[in-house]
Amino acid sequence: MNHPAQAAALRKPLPAELLAALEAIFEDRLSTSQAMREHHGRDESSYDPMLPDAVVFAQTTEEVAQAVKLCASHEVPVIPYGTGTSLEGHILALSGGVTIDLSQMNQVLAIHAEDQTVTVQAGVTRKQLNQEIRDTGLFFPIDPGADASLGGMAATRASGTNAVRYGTMRENTLALTVVTSDGRIIKTGTRAKKSSAGYDLTRIFVGSEGTLGIITEVTVRIYPQPEAVSAAVCSFPSTADAVNAVIRTIQMGVPIARVEFLDENSVRSINAHDKLGLPEKPLLLFEFHGSEHGVAEQAQIVQEIAAEFSAIGFEWATRPEDRSRLWTARHNAYFAMLQMRPGGRAISTDCCVPISRLAECILDTKADCEKNAMIYSIIGHVGDGNFHVLMMVDPHDPGDIAKAEAVNARMVARAISMDGTCTGEHGVGLHKMDFLVQEHGEEAIESMRILKHAFDPKNILNPGKIIRW
Amino acid sequence: MNHPAQAAALRKPLPAELLAALEAIFEDRLSTSQAMREHHGRDESSYDPMLPDAVVFAQTTEEVAQAVKLCASHEVPVIPYGTGTSLEGHILALSGGVTIDLSQMNQVLAIHAEDQTVTVQAGVTRKQLNQEIRDTGLFFPIDPGADASLGGMAATRASGTNAVRYGTMRENTLALTVVTSDGRIIKTGTRAKKSSAGYDLTRIFVGSEGTLGIITEVTVRIYPQPEAVSAAVCSFPSTADAVNAVIRTIQMGVPIARVEFLDENSVRSINAHDKLGLPEKPLLLFEFHGSEHGVAEQAQIVQEIAAEFSAIGFEWATRPEDRSRLWTARHNAYFAMLQMRPGGRAISTDCCVPISRLAECILDTKADCEKNAMIYSIIGHVGDGNFHVLMMVDPHDPGDIAKAEAVNARMVARAISMDGTCTGEHGVGLHKMDFLVQEHGEEAIESMRILKHAFDPKNILNPGKIIRW
Structure with a gap:
């Protein structure tokens, strides 16, 4: 997929003076x-890659601030990078x-098991975090699939499979350390569970995708490992039945x-990818x-509801x-789909609607995919009204890509018309x-632009x- | 209590032209x-009252926008007013x-029982809302004590007794209609449960106390009335025992x-006010x-924990x-205290700390009140680490007021030193x-100021x- 044509025209080479100054700080951590x-x-x-002119590996908040100050003085773009698992071109230079x-x-940086909070540097990944807090009997529930960094998850307001119960990064981020565009270091929030103390700087940066500041430390809530866990799987004769069972489950609380x-x-x-024998139905x-x-x-209530929906x-x-095994298969769904069209590329998208509109939104989107003969799959964190469409396209066929983008555009318009959002996560x-x-x-959008211009x-x-300048 | 001395000096009379223009719109709804x-x-x-020059009663978002535009063109302050139940001088002109x-x-405006959301005009109070949705089997849990308006609750990021389970206005506000300082009308958020779509304008306005925009409509989450409800009351030999029982309860999840x-x-x-015979212990x-x-x-787990703490x-x-009867008594605690010092005035304050520090924070604050011979009470939404101190002072005795303010200042410093916040709600x-x-x-604070100046x-x-200009 191509980038806006003007992008290349905007590029200037990196000033030698800036490069030298960065090298003095980062030495062999600049490349x-x-x-x-x-x-x-x-x-x-x-998207096709779009390269930065240089990469530096920061080890402290102060180094990030120094780098930002230097880049600011030369008006050179700065892009924060965690694990590179974003899905909508967030980190392309x-x-x-x-x-x-x-x-x-x-x-x-700090595990406060007694308060169920933990503070980490932005590069800590969710799996690493869960490994490091394992002995406390607590866990960090937010799971977007990829082993993303906490900084990246905060910056994209990530959620995933557990959000229906534990919330998203919006609800679970208590405090941040952020480097501002002029290289100041600010602390937002505290470890208190709630606060009415002034403007909610924390949630200004959560979801701002590196466009308002660079998140360098994150304090999040962690939760007691549940006393009991059980899982269940069941198939349905139709998509409508499956989704309606979910809607009923949520509405019953x-x-x-x-x-x-x-x-x-x-x-x-996933049957093909993980050698499973699941019935090939919703x-x-x-x-x-x-x-x-x-x-x-x-479990009993849910089993009864499922039975009602055949x-x-x-x-x-x-x-x-x-x-x-089941959850691994679920997490492999993306890679499993890639195998359905060798040489193809995946266009992945998501939206989120109020729960009562979910069946209609998924069914209409599915019908649109079928009508356009897409190679596609739909998966969803449906308890939140959030679903994903993965479309496999031929990267060398502009017509194929355009068809997929048109399906995406119609899905988004549909979600918005249902009081939903163009992206859930x-x-x-x-x-x-x-x-x-x-x-x-x-x-x-004008208010968002005012915010961006100010910050x-x-x-x-x-x-x-996020928004055009 | 006196206001900053410069306030009176800043006052200019309202321009006659502005008053006439407002009168043309609001007619007998201007006073x-x-x-x-x-x-x-x-x-x-x-605080002693500090009067606006005029009051208008708006009936639509458009009227609010017109009033703001007119005031903006004359650079005249605009203060939104809900029910007047704020506690820190929020609405003083x-x-x-x-x-x-x-x-x-x-x-x-809209009850979406099937999605557990409701949209109201800003002046709807929480009791009115619960009355109007009673037949749906759903309820709005946030309960700051006063029968506040939803607009005011959003503007102050209110919470209260139920927040430990259901969250605060921060978590429960899905979308807002806001009039900006230049009189634009913006819609923030959607009815989708989660979203990663751009800057979190909703949470910029939640808690902004009318200083960034005027909230005119609010969409909030509502919840199924629980199948079962029970309540319990117990006394403890000491404050430490009571609070430690809470800490253990929260830590056990x-x-x-x-x-x-x-x-x-x-x-x-409250025994005196509500004619109850509760043991006069924590x-x-x-x-x-x-x-x-x-x-x-x-209930069984909590009873066992309580027993451990005597x-x-x-x-x-x-x-x-x-x-x-019990909850009414709890909600009357403020008025009950007023009776403890006839002719006195209440200075009410709150703070919030991580749960593990709560006992220490309350005990030290209590000791400070005792040492200074205050007439005071401490009550708290302790599951969130949030508590209030109510001090009865002689409004004609500056020394008495200063003593109470000093206790307040030390409580806040204590909370902040414990990774807490100067105000929980x-x-x-x-x-x-x-x-x-x-x-x-x-x-x-500089980033908050940048936000205020931009908006x-x-x-x-x-x-x-909130912040000084």
Whole structure:
């Protein structure tokens, strides 16, 4: 997929003076090699790479601040980089500049088990965090699939499979350390669970995709590992039945920990990829967290609801290894789909609607995919009204790409018309900038622009993302 | 209590041209009478009234926008007014101007029971809302005590007794309609449960106390009425025992719906006010929401924890009328204390700390009150680490007031030193502006100032609150 044509024209070479100053700070942690720039100029989106001019590996907040100050004085773009797993072109260096890789900022700074909070450097990944807090009996629930960094997850307002029970990065981020566009270091929030103390700077930066400041430290809530966990899987004769079972479950207030929808195309692909024998029909995967009693109670209600919607083969997975196999398969759904069209490229998108509109939104989107003969799958964190469409396209066929983008545009318009949002968890990046306007309207976008201009008056922080200057 | 001395000096009379233009729009819904201005120039804080020059009663978002545009063109302050129940001087007309009373914007605009969302005009109060959605089987849980308006609750990031289970206005506000300082009307957010679509405008306005925009419509989450509810009350030999029982309950992850602490002074005052015979010792009030089984399970765990901390007279209140009597008494705690010093005035304050530090923070604050011979009580939404100190002072004795303010300042410093916040739910208003700097530091305050200057370049929106220009 191509970038806005003007991007290349905007590029200026990096000033030698800036490069020398960065080298004095970062020494061998600065690279201008083609390989390093290529690695940092792409994400998991379908965009072609767009390379920064240099990459620095920061180890402290102060180093990030120094780098930003230097770049600001030369009006050179700065792009923060965590694990490169963003999905909408968030980290592409549209106008070149310096990418600040935060992966070496990987220290867990403070574990406050007694308060169920933890403070980490931005480069700590969610799996690393869970490994490091394992002995406390607590866990960090937010799971976007990829082993993303906490800084990146905060910057994209990430969520994932557990959000229906535990919330997203919006609800779970208590405090941040942020480097501003003029190189100040600010602390937002505290470890108190709630506060009415002034403007909510924390949530200004959560979801700002590196365009308002660079997140260098994150304090998040962690949770007691549930006393009991059980999982269940069942198939449905139709998509409508599966999704309506979820809608009923949510409307009844069952506190499920996870509920994932996989359409028959997803099931077919993961059967092939993971050598499973799941019925190739729409499927729901449930997980329940709570006390022994609580889990049993939830599970019984859900099984009854599923039966009302003609569920087939409701099966329990109470052993950890069975649960793990199912969830691994679910997490492999993306890679499994890639195999369905060798040489193809995936266009992945998401939207989120109020729960009562979910069946209609998925069914209409599915019909549109079928009508356009897409190679596609639909999976979703359906308890939140959030679903993904993955379309496999021929990267050398502009017509194929345009067809997929048209399906995406219609899906977004549909979600917005249902009081929903153009992205539930992927974020805006490059890919959804126009949809953002469609969703919020020009007047609200103007307020976003005022914010961006105030917080980044030189437009150096990840420029060209979220909103147009 | 006196206001900053410069306030009076800043006052200019309202331009006749502006008054005429407002009168053309609002007709008999504009008032400049002394009585009306006095009513709108005070809140529940201990500040002396500070009157606006005029009051208009808006009925639509468009009227609010027209009023703001007119005031902006004359650089005249605009102060939104809901029910006047703020506690830190939020709505006082420090530099005069026009108060926009939103109480006539009291329509429930849309009830989406199937999505558990409701959209209301800003003047709808929480009790009115619960009355209007009663038949849906759903309820709005946030309960700051006063029958506040939803607009005011959003503007102060309100919470209260149920927040430990259901969250605060921060978590429960999905979307807003806001009039900006230049009179634009913007819509923030959607009815989708989660979104990664751009900057979080909703949470920029939630908690901004009318200083960044005027909230005219609010969409919030509502919840299924729990299948079972039970409440319990028990006393403890000491404050430390009571608070440590709460800390243990929270650390064990018991999903209690409410847990309120009342110190022996509070109990004594509500015994007198409500003619109850509660033991005059530190007391906890619990409420449990869930399934029959779930509630029984939670209650059993809590009863065991309470016993470990030497609870006295653990009593169940399963009948609605008993629960109602206890909670009414709790909600009367403020008025009950007023009776403890006839002719006195209450200075009310709050802070919030990480749960593990709560006992220490309350005990040290209590010791400080005792040492200074204050007439005081401490009550708290202790499940969140949030507590209030109510001090009765002689309004004619500057020394008495200064002593109370010094206790308050030390409590805030203590909370901040424990990674806590200077206000858990009251907000900043006039009273906590200096503490805000102490909590966040100059660099973060600078980012708040950048935001204020960008969103309100003429400083007309509730000027002089939250941060200094």
